[in-house]
Amino acid sequence: MKLATIRTLDGSTRAVRADGDTLIDLGVADLGELLARPGWTEVAAQDGPAVVAAGFAPVVPNPGKIVCVGLNYRNHILEMGRQLPEHPTLFAKYTEALIGPNDEIQRPAESDQVDWEAELAIVIGRPVRRAGEDEAAAAIAGFAVLNDVTMRDWQYRTPMWLQGKTWEASTPFGPWLVTPDELPGGVRPSLELTGAVDGEVVQRANTADLVFDPVALVRYISTIVTLKPGDVIASGTPGGVGHARKPARYLAEGSVLTTEIEGLGRSEAKVARC
Known part of the structure; x- marks a missing residue:
C-alpha cells in the first residue's frame, strides 16, 4: 500500500491511501x-470517500521517537575518512x-553551513522490544523519503551531534509511506536514492549499501x-554531502533540495532564511 498524511482544503490533515490517482480517506x-x-x-485497505489534497504533511507528523543513524553507507563512511563501524551510531531528532516534503526548509540565521543528507526512513507499525529477526521485520510498517538537513557548524561544536541535527522546520519527510510488500527486497529494500541541489x-x-539494514536497526534500537x-x-x-567536498559546499537561501527514492516518491523543498 501507498499511504500519506495530507493537508486538506479546509486546513486539517487526513490519512489517505493512494488508489491510482485517487486518494481514499482512511477515517x-x-x-x-x-x-x-x-x-x-485492514483499516488502511478498506473503502472510503475520496479526498482532495492541498499538500502533503510529514508522513507521521508527531512520532513519539525519531532515531537517526550516522555513517551507515559504506561509501559515505569512506568519504568521511572513517572505518566501518561495529555498531550503529545513533542520535535523536525532535518532531x-x-x-512536509514540499514545505520550506528554514535556514537559521545562526548557521552558515547547512548541509543535505538524503535518507531512507523506516516507520514502525507495531510495538517491539528486544526484537529477534522475525519480530523486527514484522514491526516495519514501511519506508519513506527523508532528508536529515544538518547545520554542520553546530554539529561539530562538540563530539555530540544533536545540536546540529534537530533545528526546527529543517527536515522534509515524505510524501509517501510505502509498505514493504510493494518494494524490491521487502523489509531490506534495494532502492535507488538520489539527492539534488538546484537540479x-x-x-x-x-539502499542495499547500508551497513546496518532496516531489520538490523530495528533489532538494535529495540x-x-x-x-x-x-x-x-x-x-x-550516502556519500556526496556538501561538508565532505573540497571546497565544502552548503545550501543557500533559495536553493531547492530534491530527495527521491525509487518507489517512495520525491520531496522538493526550497530553502528559506528564518
Whole structure:
C-alpha cells in the first residue's frame, strides 16, 4: 500500500491511501493515528470517500521517537575518512524538525553551513522490544523519503551531534509511506536514492549499501527502548554531502533540495532564511 498524511482544503490533515490517482480517506487525522490502531493494515485497505489534497504533511507528523543513524553507507563512511563501524551510531531528532516534503526548509540565521543528507526512513507499525529477526521485520510498517538537513557548524561544536541535527522546520519527510510488500527486497529494500541541489545530482546510492539494514536497526534500537507505532528511524545518508567536498559546499537561501527514492516518491523543498 501507498499511504500519506495530507493537508486538506479546509486546513486539517487526513490519512489517505493512494488508489491510482485517487486518494481514499482512511477515517483518521494522520498516519500516526492509523498505525496506533490494532489491525491498521485492514483499516488502511478498506473503502472510503475520496479526498482532495492541498499538500502533503510529514508522513507521521508527531512520532513519539525519531532515531537517526550516522555513517551507515559504506561509501559515505569512506568519504568521511572513517572505518566501518561495529555498531550503529545513533542520535535523536525532535518532531519540531519535521516538515512536509514540499514545505520550506528554514535556514537559521545562526548557521552558515547547512548541509543535505538524503535518507531512507523506516516507520514502525507495531510495538517491539528486544526484537529477534522475525519480530523486527514484522514491526516495519514501511519506508519513506527523508532528508536529515544538518547545520554542520553546530554539529561539530562538540563530539555530540544533536545540536546540529534537530533545528526546527529543517527536515522534509515524505510524501509517501510505502509498505514493504510493494518494494524490491521487502523489509531490506534495494532502492535507488538520489539527492539534488538546484537540479544537480549530488548524492546517488542504493539502499542495499547500508551497513546496518532496516531489520538490523530495528533489532538494535529495540534492545535499548521499546519502538512504538509511528516511531521513525532515519537510516543514514550516502556519500556526496556538501561538508565532505573540497571546497565544502552548503545550501543557500533559495536553493531547492530534491530527495527521491525509487518507489517512495520525491520531496522538493526550497530553502528559506528564518
